[in-house]
Amino acid sequence: MAFTEQTHIRAAAAASRCRLKFVNFEALENQNSHETAGLSKKHLVVRRGKPFTVTLLFCSRSFNPHTESLVLEVWLGNRSERIPVQFSDRHADTHSWSAKIYPGGARSQSVAVHICSPANSSVALYHLQLHIETNRGRWSYAVGDFVLLCNPWLKGDPVYMPLEAQLQEYIKSDHGLLYMGTYQNISARPWLFGQYEPGVLEACLKLLEVSPQHLKDKDKDYIRRADPAYLSRVICAMVNCNDDMGILAGKWQGSYEDGVKPTDWSGSADILQRWASSNCSPVRYGQCWVFASVLCTVMRVLGIPSRVVTVFNAAHDADGNVTIEEYYSSTGKKLNQSKDSIWNFHVWVECWMSRADLGVGFGGWQVVDPTPQEKSAGVFCCGPCPVVAVRHRYTRAPYDTTFIYASVDADVVRLILHEGKLVGRKLDTEAVGKLIYTKSVHSDAPENLTWLYKSSTRSKPGSSVVHTRAAIISAGSPAPSPSAPGEKPPGLEVSLSVDGQPSLGENISVCVTVTNRRSSPRLLMEHLNAQLKDFDSNPQRSFWKAQKEVRIQPGGVLTLQEAIRPSEYESVLAGDDIVNVAVVIKDVETEETVLDAQEFSISSPQITIEVRQHPGCSIKREHTAQVSFTNTLAKALTGAVLTVEGSGLLPGKQEARLVHLQPDKTIEKTVTIVATSAGTKLLMATFSHGSSPGVVSRSFCKVSVNAA
Structure with missing residues (x-):
């Protein structure tokens, strides 16, 4: 590790002193120990509250603890903390910074120093200095930088998650599934979170550095970054570009010719790399699943367990009355006369953390929604909102609980109009929040989260929602309020x-x-x-x-x-x-x-993907994959395109094209895949044609890659 020396003594006294020659940040050992391997080739990446080792190599002679003292100094912005290096066989205290040399850690000309940060340290890029102090003066060295992340493996960290299987899924997994469509016909779409792709961690750190909070008051922002609730709110606002130098511009209608169509994205890394390399210019374009997936990537990189969640029949309650109005003509045509709407599916993120700002009972999964729908405290962000507060309808809990509650449990009133007059009305208390899904741990099957959001006992329409903390803390369900006088039953x-x-x-x-x-x-x-x-x-x-x-x-x-x-x-x-x-x-x-x-x-015909010698692919060995689509429609499809891609398997996208794909005929593409790293990879295929405005069919195949 390169360093610079700052001398503070006369040249005559320098001849016999201990001098620092080299610093080894022990990147491989530290990052394996801290579960951060692969996150960066540029920086040492470690987790707060867990010791990491730095080896100091001295020139000419060894360090003499009787006449010389070692002091480390960590810098974060304009703030620093001195850490005297001590000889001790005791484990580090995670409540304050410490630096220790354990017995046997000092050799002839090198010293292994174990540095530990507090469990509530701020997430950031830190600068490290070393001071060698004697009674004749002090010599200082700029040692280098390291990145400190949240530590969900540490019990004292607010993001602590006890189950290893969940940590593997919600922190370390770099791919997943998004659920889309309608609740009667749910489709699973693969997504590459890509937290181990080059430059992704650096883009996440840059995101924090250009946030409005940081630009306004750097020191205050650095201090508050210890709190995962604060981090999630800052990042949520920065994923969309509506108020700041954020990552994604949203678009839901019209042409996408000046950017990328939201349905064409397949992973977060490309989006984050484009944003960082363009001097923080917004990437065009995103919709809810793109916003949510990018947010999930950033949170996993920073060490906050996160998962992408889909709400089927999600209400957008624009006026905040927890009721969605829909208008129909007397001939059954749905009319666009309401600011409220129900999305067939809406995708947001859940982040795992305790909520020190709210107290006991509000920890666990928190909804964080980066899709710019409504402003929260003047900014386009939503959350973190405790899922338990939504379930028990404790709408006073920050942040945005009423809006999230309406998204999953609002009433729907359908009104029939004829010549401007109301001729019929139907109340539906079951339409909203039909299903709430996320990918299961270590499985491609969906996990049903609906019960976490919706209580089995529900207040009658028009009654007030629950506002008591006791309902949350005791985990009890509120009793339903008395029914309002009923209307005359319909004939x-x-x-x-x-x-x-x-x-x-x-x-x-x-x-x-x-x-x-x-x-x-x-x-x-x-x-x-x-x-x-x-x-x-x-x-x-x-x-x-x-x-x-x-x-x-x-x-x-x-x-x-x-x-x-x-x-x-x-x-x-x-x-x-x-x-x-x-x-x-x-x-x-x-x-x-x-x-x-x-x-x-509407379901579409399926794409077939067959990987030869799968499972059992190995790094840097060629394997063949055959991808095909058969036209089961009764008409020919013009301008047929079959596209195959796979991060870590194929360089870019590969295509097969046909001017006309006749009924019962097949378009095929054979590709040679060469895995560049071990782990689970996704080979993805899409089929489209000129007669359709969008993609007709999607499919994917998991490829397990062995290290050798």
């Missing part, structure tokens, strides 16, 4: 369902069930309407409609079947597209009007 009831899982090229079967609660027959008008929609907004124009008159007997139940044929949707829908279908039933005589709606996604 008609209707429910709509979509049969099976709709796939491209097949009929979409819609089933409507009508129940007559009256003792007289009724003449009804049925209106059905289907609209394409984005996952995060209201539907677009209708692409299919149907209507007919039907009769129902007193107390009868009527089942009506409708089918949307491929010829009626193939020019509009692609794989993974989402459809809103609604039915409105109206009594022709009484004009009683009832509604039900359903949203579903």
Whole structure:
């Protein structure tokens, strides 16, 4: 390790003194011990509260502890702390900085010094100095730098996580799965978090250095970085660029020609490297899963256990009344007349930490959402919000608990309008937060987190939410409040369902069930309407409609079947597209009007990936992978493109193209993969064609790479 010497004595006295020749930061040993191997080739990376070793090599003669003293000094910004080096066989105290030489640690011309930081040290890049002091003066050396991270392996650290399997998943794993689609048709998409890719750790440190908090008051920011809640809030705001020099610009509509389409990203490293190398210019473009995945990468790098979480049917409560209003026409078309919305899926991050600012009972998983939706204390960020506070509806807990609670448990009121007048109303208390998923530990299966957010006992609509700390600390569920006076039961009831899982090229079967609660027959008008929609907004124009008159007997139940044929949707829908279908039933005589709606996604044909000699691939040995897609649709696909990529397996993206892919024909791509490092890698493939505005199909394959 290079260093510079600062002399503070006369030249005559320098001849016989102990001089520092070389410093060995013992990077391999320290980083293996601190679970930081691979995070940086530029800096020593260690975790707070755990000793690391620095070996000092002296010139000409050995260090003499009887006449000379060693003092280390750690610098963070303008603040420093002196650490006298002591001879001791006692373990380090994690409440303060210490530097010890254990018995046998001093040899002829070298000394092994064990340095330990407090368990609540700030996360940052530190500068280290060495002072050799005698009664004749002091000689100082600028030794070098090291990076200090949170330590979830240490019981005294606020981010301590006791289970090793969880630490491997939520800190060390550099890949994972994102869950998307609709709750009836969930698709898993691979993501490369990439915390071991070159420059990623340095980009995360740079992110902290250009935050508004740091630019305003560096010393105050450095001090507060000891708190993971503070870190998560700062980083959450910095992942989007709305208020600062943040990483990602969001875009949900229009052209993406001046950037990268959000669906084209497959990992965080590329995004972080682009941001850092462009002098902190925002990377275009991100949507919720991209924002969340980048945040998860940064938090894992800094040592805070994190996981990406998907909420299916997530409410965006713009007015803060914990109720989502949806408007429909009398023919079943969903209208864009509300600031509120329900996203088919929304992705955020959970970070693991104790909450010293809130006290006992609020620790554990905290929601941190970097997607710029609403401002929190004047800034586009959300959280950290304790999941336990959401479950028990303790909305006073900072930060943004009411907004998160509404996201997973708001009521939905569907209103039917005819010529501007309200003709029907339906309350749905179950639509929001249908499922909440994350990747399981050491498994590709989803883990259902819904029960962590939603209590089995739920207050009636309109009642006040719980505001007592005791409900959190005792982990008890609040009793439901008395029911409000009920409305007159409807004479008609209707429910709509979509049969099976709709796939491209097949009929979409819609089933409507009508129940007559009256003792007289009724003449009804049925209106059905289907609209394409984005996952995060209201539907677009209708692409299919149907209507007919039907009769129902007193107390009868009527089942009506409708089918949307491929010829009626193939020019509009692609794989993974989402459809809103609604039915409105109206009594022709009484004009009683009832509604039900359903949203579903379209499945696409699958891509096949076959890796020869898999499992059992080895580093730097060639292996062959064959990727193929068969057109199961009844029409030819123009401009077919099959793309294959894999970080650590392939250099860049490789493509196969066909001008026309005829029905029942296959497009193939054979690639040679050469793994550059050991571990689990992802080989990913996408298929698209010119007739579709987006990707039609995605697939991936895990490749286990052996070290030899």
